[in-house]
Amino acid sequence: MSAGWFRRRFLPGEPLPAPRPPGPHASPVPYRRPRFLRGSSSSPGAADASRRPDSRPVRSPARGRTLPWNAGYAEIINAEKSEFNEDQAACGKLCIRRCEFGAEEEWLTLCPEEFLTGHYWALFDGHGGPAAAILAANTLHSCLRRQLEAVVEGLVATQPPMHLNGRCICPSDPQFVEEKGIRAEDLVIGALESAFQECDEVIGRELEASGQMGGCTALVAVSLQGKLYMANAGDSRAILVRRDEIRPLSFEFTPETERQRIQQLAFVYPELLAGEFTRLEFPRRLKGDDLGQKVLFRDHHMSGWSYKRVEKSDLKYPLIHGQGRQARLLGTLAVSRGLGDHQLRVLDTNIQLKPFLLSVPQVAWLVRSFLPGNQEDPHRFSKLAQMLIHSTQGKEDSLTEEGQVSYDDVSVFVIPLHSQGQESSDH
Amino acid sequence: MSAGWFRRRFLPGEPLPAPRPPGPHASPVPYRRPRFLRGSSSSPGAADASRRPDSRPVRSPARGRTLPWNAGYAEIINAEKSEFNEDQAACGKLCIRRCEFGAEEEWLTLCPEEFLTGHYWALFDGHGGPAAAILAANTLHSCLRRQLEAVVEGLVATQPPMHLNGRCICPSDPQFVEEKGIRAEDLVIGALESAFQECDEVIGRELEASGQMGGCTALVAVSLQGKLYMANAGDSRAILVRRDEIRPLSFEFTPETERQRIQQLAFVYPELLAGEFTRLEFPRRLKGDDLGQKVLFRDHHMSGWSYKRVEKSDLKYPLIHGQGRQARLLGTLAVSRGLGDHQLRVLDTNIQLKPFLLSVPQVAWLVRSFLPGNQEDPHRFSKLAQMLIHSTQGKEDSLTEEGQVSYDDVSVFVIPLHSQGQESSDH
Numbered sequence: 001m002s003a004g005w006f007r008r009r010f011l012p013g014e015p016l017p018a019p020r021p022p023g024p025h026a027s028p029v030p031y032r033r034p035r036f037l038r039g040s041s042s043s044p045g046a047a048d049a050s051r052r053p054d055s056r057p058v059r060s061p062a063r064g065r066t067l068p069w070n071a072g073y074a075e076i077i078n079a080e081k082s083e084f085n086e087d088q089a090a091c092g093k094l095c096i097r098r099c100e101f102g103a104e105e106e107w108l109t110l111c112p113e114e115f116l117t118g119h120y121w122a123l124f125d126g127h128g129g130p131a132a133a134i135l136a137a138n139t140l141h142s143c144l145r146r147q148l149e150a151v152v153e154g155l156v157a158t159q160p161p162m163h164l165n166g167r168c169i170c171p172s173d174p175q176f177v178e179e180k181g182i183r184a185e186d187l188v189i190g191a192l193e194s195a196f197q198e199c200d201e202v203i204g205r206e207l208e209a210s211g212q213m214g215g216c217t218a219l220v221a222v223s224l225q226g227k228l229y230m231a232n233a234g235d236s237r238a239i240l241v242r243r244d245e246i247r248p249l250s251f252e253f254t255p256e257t258e259r260q261r262i263q264q265l266a267f268v269y270p271e272l273l274a275g276e277f278t279r280l281e282f283p284r285r286l287k288g289d290d291l292g293q294k295v296l297f298r299d300h301h302m303s304g305w306s307y308k309r310v311e312k313s314d315l316k317y318p319l320i321h322g323q324g325r326q327a328r329l330l331g332t333l334a335v336s337r338g339l340g341d342h343q344l345r346v347l348d349t350n351i352q353l354k355p356f357l358l359s360v361p362q363v364a365w366l367v368r369s370f371l372p373g374n375q376e377d378p379h380r381f382s383k384l385a386q387m388l389i390h391s392t393q394g395k396e397d398s399l400t401e402e403g404q405v406s407y408d409d410v411s412v413f414v415i416p417l418h419s420q421g422q423e424s425s426d427h
Numbered sequence: 428m429s430a431g432w433f434r435r436r437f438l439p440g441e442p443l444p445a446p447r448p449p450g451p452h453a454s455p456v457p458y459r460r461p462r463f464l465r466g467s468s469s470s471p472g473a474a475d476a477s478r479r480p481d482s483r484p485v486r487s488p489a490r491g492r493t494l495p496w497n498a499g500y501a502e503i504i505n506a507e508k509s510e511f512n513e514d515q516a517a518c519g520k521l522c523i524r525r526c527e528f529g530a531e532e533e534w535l536t537l538c539p540e541e542f543l544t545g546h547y548w549a550l551f552d553g554h555g556g557p558a559a560a561i562l563a564a565n566t567l568h569s570c571l572r573r574q575l576e577a578v579v580e581g582l583v584a585t586q587p588p589m590h591l592n593g594r595c596i597c598p599s600d601p602q603f604v605e606e607k608g609i610r611a612e613d614l615v616i617g618a619l620e621s622a623f624q625e626c627d628e629v630i631g632r633e634l635e636a637s638g639q640m641g642g643c644t645a646l647v648a649v650s651l652q653g654k655l656y657m658a659n660a661g662d663s664r665a666i667l668v669r670r671d672e673i674r675p676l677s678f679e680f681t682p683e684t685e686r687q688r689i690q691q692l693a694f695v696y697p698e699l700l701a702g703e704f705t706r707l708e709f710p711r712r713l714k715g716d717d718l719g720q721k722v723l724f725r726d727h728h729m730s731g732w733s734y735k736r737v738e739k740s741d742l743k744y745p746l747i748h749g750q751g752r753q754a755r756l757l758g759t760l761a762v763s764r765g766l767g768d769h770q771l772r773v774l775d776t777n778i779q780l781k782p783f784l785l786s787v788p789q790v791a792w793l794v795r796s797f798l799p800g801n802q803e804d805p806h807r808f809s810k811l812a813q814m815l816i817h818s819t820q821g822k823e824d825s826l827t828e829e830g831q832v833s834y835d836d837v838s839v840f841v842i843p844l845h846s847q848g849q850e851s852s853d854h
Contacts, residue, residue, distance in 0.1 A: 151734055154723075162710055164721035164734045169714070176710040179750045182723060182732050189731025197728060268695075283589055283603040287596070294591035296581075296609060301624060301787045304616025305609050307578055307591045323606045360728040 086126035086216070087409045088133035090141060094118035094222065096148045116152060118224035120144070121413050123236050126216040127333070132340030133216035135203045140218065140339075143198040147191035148224075154187050155225070188224060189363045192231040196339070200359035204342040215333075215341030218361065219250060221415060228417065231361035233337035240366070249364050253337035255320040255329040262329065262336060262356050263300035266319055274351050277330060278316040280308075286315050329356055337361070381414045388412045513553035513643070514836040515560035517568060521545035521649065523575045543579060545651035547571070548840050550663050553643040554760070559767030560643035562630045567645065567766075570625040574618035575651075581614050582652070615651060616790045619658040623766070627786035631769040642760075642768030645788065646677060648842060655844065658788035660764035667793070676791050680764035682747040682756040689756065689763060689783050690727035693746055701778050704757060705743040707735075713742050756783055764788070812839045 098115035120141050126133030154160035160182050162173035170176075196218065207213060217234020230238045232250035240247045255262060259281065266272055266279040273279065280297050294307040297314075308314075322328050329336060330346050330353055337358045344353045377383070392410045525542035547568050553560030581587035587609055589600035597603075623645065634640060644661020657665045659677035667674045682689060686708065693699055693706040700706065707724050721734040724741075735741075749755050756763060757773050757780055764785045771780045804810070819837045 147733070154734065160723060160732065162723055163717075167720065169716045169720070170711065173711070177723065180710050182710065186731040187733065190725065190729050190733035191731070193729045193731055194733055283607050283609065284597065284600070289596045290590075293594065293596070296587060296589055296604065298617065301785075302617050302620045303790065304613040304618070304620055305587065306574070306614065306617035306621055307581065358728075363730065 084130045084134075085409065086130045086133055086214075087411045088124040088126065088130065088137040088216070089122060089411060089413070090124075090137040091121040091413070092119070092141065094120045094141065094145060094148075094224065096145060096152055098149075098152055116148075116155065116224065118222055120223075121221045121415055123219045123411055123413060124216040124339075125234060125236055125409070125411070126214055127335075128341070128344060129212065129214035131207055131210075131212040132203050132214040135206055136199060136216050136218055136339050139202050140195060140199045140220065143195035143202070144191060144220075144222070147195045147198070148188070151187045151191060155184050157184070160184060160187055184225070185227060185229075185365055188222070188227075188229055189365065192220065192222065192229060192361060192363050196231065196233060196359050196361050200339045203340045207340065207342065213341075213343050215338050215344065215357075217335050217338040220361070221413070223415075223417075227365050229363060229365045231363045233339070233359060233361040234335045249366070251362055253335060253358070253362070254325075254327060255334070255336050256324065256327040258336040258358075259320055260300055260303070262320060265356060267300045269355070272351070272355055273319065274349065276316065276346075276349060276351060277319045278314055279319050280314060281318060281320060282314070285318060285321060286310055288315065291315070329353060333357075381416055385412045385414045388414075511557045511561075512836065513557045513560055513641075514838045515551040515553065515557065515564040515643070516549060516838060516840070517551075517564040518548040518840070519546070519568065521547045521568065521572060521575070521651065523572060523579055525576075525579055543575075543582065543651065545649055547650075548648040548842055550646045550838050550840060551643040551766075552661060552663055552836070552838070553641055554762075555641035555768070555771060556639065557641065558634055558637075558639040559630050559641040562633055563626060563643050563645055563766050566629050567622060567626045567647065570622035570629070571618060571647075571649070574622045574625070575615070578614045578618060582611050584611070587611060587614055611652070612654060612656075612792055615649070615654075615656055616792065619647065619649065619656060619788060619790050623658065623660060623786050623788050627766045630767045634767065634769065640768075640770050642765050642771065642784075644762050644765040647788070648840070650842075650844075654792050656790060656792045658790045660766070660786060660788040661762045676793070678789055680762060680785070680789070681752075681754060682761070682763050683751065683754040685763040685785075686747055687727055687730070689747060692783060694727045696782070699778070699782055700746065701776065703743065703773075703776065703778060704746045705741055706746050707741060708745060708747060709741070712745060712748060713737055715742065718742070756780065760784075808841045808843055812841045815839045815841075 094117065096116040096118070122137065122140060124133040124136045148155070151160075151164070153164055153166075159174065159177055161168075162177050163169065168174075199218075217236055218232070219234065219236035219238060220229075220231040221238065222229040222231070230249040232238065233253060235252040235254050236250070237252065238249040240249050251257070263279050263281070266277075270279075280299055282295060282297050286295065290310045291312065292310060294309050296305050297308045298305050317331055320327060320329055321331060325334065328334055330351060332344070332346055333341070333353055336356065337360065339359055341357055342354055345351055346353070389410050389412055521544065523543040523545070549564065549567060551560040551563045575582070578587075578591070580591055580593075586601065586604055588595075589604050590596065595601075626645075644663055645658070646661065646663035646665060647656075647658040648665060649656040649658070657676040659665065660680060662679040662681050663677070664679065665676040667676050678684070690706050690708070693704075697706075707726055709722060709724050713722065717737045718739065719737060721736050723732050724735045725732050744758055747754060747756055748758060752761070755761055757778060759771070759773055760768070760780055763783065764787065766786055768784055769781050772778055773780070816837050816839055
């Protein structure tokens with residue numbers, strides 16, 4: 001998959017844009033419908049162009065060209081999003097150096113050149129301003145590279161050793177590792193998980209230092225050693241398209257899908273709700289007339305439903321309220337995982353959202369697959385990305401069912417999974 | 428499925444047996460290998476017999492005969508387990524009366540006779556003495572019946588109403604219920620979840636009052652309104668056997684499968700470990716020689732693995748230790764969900780296990796299926812149950828792979844899923 005959506009990243013030290021105040025985040029900025037370059041599908045130059053606010057077209061990096069970061073293997077459709085858009089993206093080559101734990105107990109770079117090479121694509125859907133999404137687009141890949149370099153010896157071993165330096169303290173160490181079923185892929189998954197945590201901490205520090213706010217979801221694809229990894233914290237979606245199958249590669253984390261975890265936390269720490277919210281879920285918000293009635297509800301221990309008699313405290317605003325894409329955590333946030341939001345509070349209160357949020361991604365991996373057929377048109381992936389975005393907006397070539405139109409920002413990466421031969425001939 | 432394992436239940440008020448002290452529960456009582464009646468598979472009478480400690484065979488209730496409780500549709504293979512065995516079971520007809528919320532704000536029984544009829548089968552695998560398993564076998568079905576009776580009006584409606592008494596406070600209430608996708612099945616699931624919670628509270632009170640201890644897993648099958656529900660809290664297994672498919676109907680909850688939840692709790696509440704345990708998982712328990720080395724580990728936010736440099740605190744006993752069936756929570760317990768264990772502490776310490784345990788079952792439901800073929804032998808289900816138990820013990824007619832032999836108590840329910848016609852002709 002590729003042909004995608006792409007944002008220029010901010011350079012280190014470059015000032016971040018001023019934040020917008022947080023608030024209900026369904027559509028925290030006035031909606032401006034993204035405009036596509038008409039006819040771009042028949043004009044390769046246009047499809048490769050990124051539009052900046054001043055409308056000067058900027059040439060994309062050449063296809064397959066390797067830049068230090070945030071470039072490489074992507075074609076660009078920007079849909080006139082500004083540099084300060086809450087949707088951000090990054091992609092590029094992942095160059096992992098080989099390091100070794102030296103005798104001096106210091107990390108020595110044995111090979112300053114790349115030792116392992118992978119590819120990285122990431123989408124960040126921001127809220128409460130673009131600051132967190134921009135920081136994530138600038139930071140997460142560095143965290144990941146660092147995490148991978150710290151375990152690279154284990155990555156290239158037949159089986160990750162119990163001790164990174166290869167010493168064997170206990171003769172049956174390989175057996176212990178085997179019994180736990182630990183494979184090299186688990187080190188990549190662990191590196192992704194730790195990179196998300198690290199990036200979240202960086203965002204927390206940077207935004208606090210600069211007096212800014214905001215958060216973002218993160219959806220990351222990594223191709224490494226012939227395998228594709230998807231790491232998702234938020235409500236973006238990755239799908240694998242094969243000739244006769246469409247397979248979801250990510251699970252969305254929203255207040256609705258993580259209801260039991262969030263209610264459980266409020267059950268254990270009722271003080272997090274400051275007496276302003278009810279932990280319980282009802283089909284709709286209750287009102288005075290419901291008092292004393294037995295109504296449908298569910299609590300943290302229930303995947304099913306039951307009835308309870310309505311008490312006064314049940315009339316409070318629900319911890320999770322709304323349905324589907326409209327569901328909000330504490331009336332504020334539509335996602336339950338992501339990066340940032342360290343300072344986010346419910347409007348006009350001191351109630352924090354961060355305790356309910358996780359920066360832990362769910363990681364799925366699969367052996368790299370190959371895209372069949374239709375190899376003639378060099379812009380086929382751009383066209384597909386464009387068609388997918390159009391379809392969410394109810395355009396003529398729409399794929400979407402009637403009524404399923406989005407008024408939010410929409411970003412798409414299409415990443416073609418080539419065979420080894422195709423890949424090397426491309427580069 | 429049926430032909431099963433069955434325990435006489437204790438009558439209300441009957442004294443419970445004295446408990447054994449808790450301890451490492453791999454095999455907390457001296458192992459006594461269950462003996463089957465040889466040749467019982469060719470002798471229907473023997474296969475139907477329950478052996479009591481005094482070895483007098485007791486006739487099982489007639490097949491299909493309906494007793495008020497704990498009887499009905501089961502054939503019995505007891506394998507000479509005593510009445511005080513840690514494995515307990517219960518099965519019977521589930522008679523749900525119709526109640527209504529009257530004008531006097533009291534629950535009135537409209538129909539003292541049964542209104543809905545279902546069937547119930549349950550297995551309880553005890554530890555630290557049989558007390559909790561016996562209480563669960565005597566109590567859980569009553570809790571479930573009470574929970575179902577409290578929502579029975581919703582169960583028989585086309586769609587559960589927002590208000591149990593059918594009043595409509597808000598004109599779009601049916602729409603809210605529909606948007607949430609709430610079906611009658613969700614009320615059964617909610618009733619099962621609440622019944623487990625209620626039963627756990629009863630066990631806690633009863634054992635405390637009588638100075639007893641112990642806990643048990645619970646695996647419950649309920650057949651109601653043409654659907655089969657499986658509720659599981661613990662490490663017993665339910666499988667659905669079809670002509671060309673074997674499908675697991677339950678997921679096992681062990682310290683290993685619930686590692687992240689348990690580590691997360693210890694991360695949030697480090698005081699639960701009293702400085703005696705380490706939250707982190709390593710492939711084996713670390714020792715002095717590992718100090719300063721970088722070894723494989725994972726923490727609560729990781730499904731993958733990474734390396735960390737070993738510090739002194741990492742040498743503590745792990746929160747979860749061991750592999751597969753040997754994995755123990757706090758060195759003590761092999762399951763992470765179940766009923767009871769309110770007083771259980773790590774041996775010679777004041778460290779409680781209950782905060783890490785959930786009594787919340789996972790509930791799965793499916794439309795009732797039908798068992799094909801082989802309808803000649805009336806004891807075919809007994810024989811199957813017997814064969815399954817033999818196979819876990821490496822007997823001649825074993826189905827188990829080489830080396831897969833259990834020395835623990837083993838209990839099996841085989842519950843045939845009949846078609847409607849078959850069922851009514853049986854009754």
